[in-house]
Amino acid sequence: MAEKAPAAKRAPKASEKAPRKRSDASEPKAGGASALARAVRAKAGAEAPPIPYAPEEVAEIFRRFAVQRAHPTSELEHVNTFTLLVAVVLSAQMTDAGVNRATRDLFARAATPETMAALGEDAIREAIRTIGFFRTKARNVHRLSEILRDRHGGEVPRERAALEALPGVGRKTANVIMNTAFGEETLAVDTHILRIGNRIRIAPGKTPEAVEQGFLAIIPDGFLRHAHHWLILHGRFVCKARKPDCAVCVIADLCRADEKTCDTAAPLVALPDAPPGPQPLPPGAKRPGG
Ligand code: SF4
Known part of the structure; x- marks a missing residue:
């Protein structure tokens, strides 16, 4: 079994803070994974129970969600x-x-x-x-x-x-x-997010509010704007209630769920078709200039 990573701590009072409206709310902060990990650490509280993910892993999970779905939105039809x-x-x-x-x-x-x-x-x-x-x-x-x-x-x-x-x-x-x-950095915990928080043990809690607090405390700044939709869509289409579809999950290599059904890391995004490379040559033939 893989050795467990050092635990990130969660701040207990995160949801009591007023939601933050960021001018750059729709885009992750620049600075790469290490800057994001520092942001996770900065949010962590000393008294919160540990979770089995290092700050770098939390940051990487949400970075991958951002790559996978750059502009997530509600699937509920509405006109205003x-x-x-x-x-x-x-x-x-x-x-x-x-x-x-x-x-x-x-x-x-x-x-x-x-x-x-x-x-x-x-x-x-x-x-x-x-x-x-x-x-x-x-x-x-x-x-x-x-x-x-x-x-x-x-x-x-x-x-x-x-x-x-x-x-x-x-x-x-x-x-x-x-x-x-309104673009506020809030997280509405529905059945999918409640399940994911507990299943993968990243924001465990018995109630939606507890899970909301757990996620708000660890999600790096810049990712909160879309975290709600990323998690819902992840729960709806991949980390499904009955049987998670781990083989196509973009965080499969990081996930520490007991129910995980595979250890294979999935590609972050679908790669474009590779340009046609040189065709194989018949035996003994040489390429021009080769
Ligand atoms: S690896 Fe499986 S259990 Fe873990 S988040 Fe992905 S789908 Fe869910």
């Missing part, structure tokens, strides 16, 4: 911040594809708080009846539309407190909106 908010509210206990099927028609009829409020709860309920908990969700969507229209000038607020005051909006939904719509 308001429809993103509605889609996220509807997505609880649902697949993105299931939400998209229902919202295409709904958003064609109502894509602003004013038009959604005017549409009415009954029509919203009818439009989303293929979605789980559609009665409660229709009530929430209608009510939050009224609140946005009446108290926020028809705009989706940027502040966590104002978002979480809306019906059907909890910490996870607020994190998604703050991150995806």
Whole structure:
């Protein structure tokens, strides 16, 4: 068995800090892996429990995610911040594809708080009846539309407190909106991220908040902007719930999950086709000038 790397420490209070808005939020910091590792160390706290990854490995994991998906985005269809908010509210206990099927028609009829409020709860309920908990969700969507229209000038607020005051909006939904719509460095922990944090032991925790704190404490600055989507997509398509697809995983050589199904390192990115090289020569023949 491979020798375990020295452990990175996690700071316990990371999620209590206000989310940071970086001017260079969409791009990793320059400086390479060692600079990133220093950033991981700088964030680490002395009292936090250890994780089985060195700071250099944490930095490398997120560097590879950044190479693999340079511009990740939500798979929930939306046309503006308001429809993103509605889609996220509807997505609880649902697949993105299931939400998209229902919202295409709904958003064609109502894509602003004013038009959604005017549409009415009954029509919203009818439009989303293929979605789980559609009665409660229709009530929430209608009510939050009224609140946005009446108290926020028809705009989706940027502040966590104002978002979480809306019906059907909890910490996870607020994190998604703050991150995806407003570029804040927040991390919304869904079922995929909760699983990855625990499975690969990089941010273990029993609750979404504990896992969120673990990730926020170790993800190097510059990577937090997209970490939410990288981790969700990694969990959805590679590190799947039933059986992780380790053979195609870009962090397989670094991963210390007990469930890992292979030790093979995968290529970081698909390499372009190699240009045609010299063709083999018949026996005894020489190349011109050779
Ligand atoms: S190697 Fe396997 S278990 Fe580890 S992150 Fe990749 S898919 Fe998940």
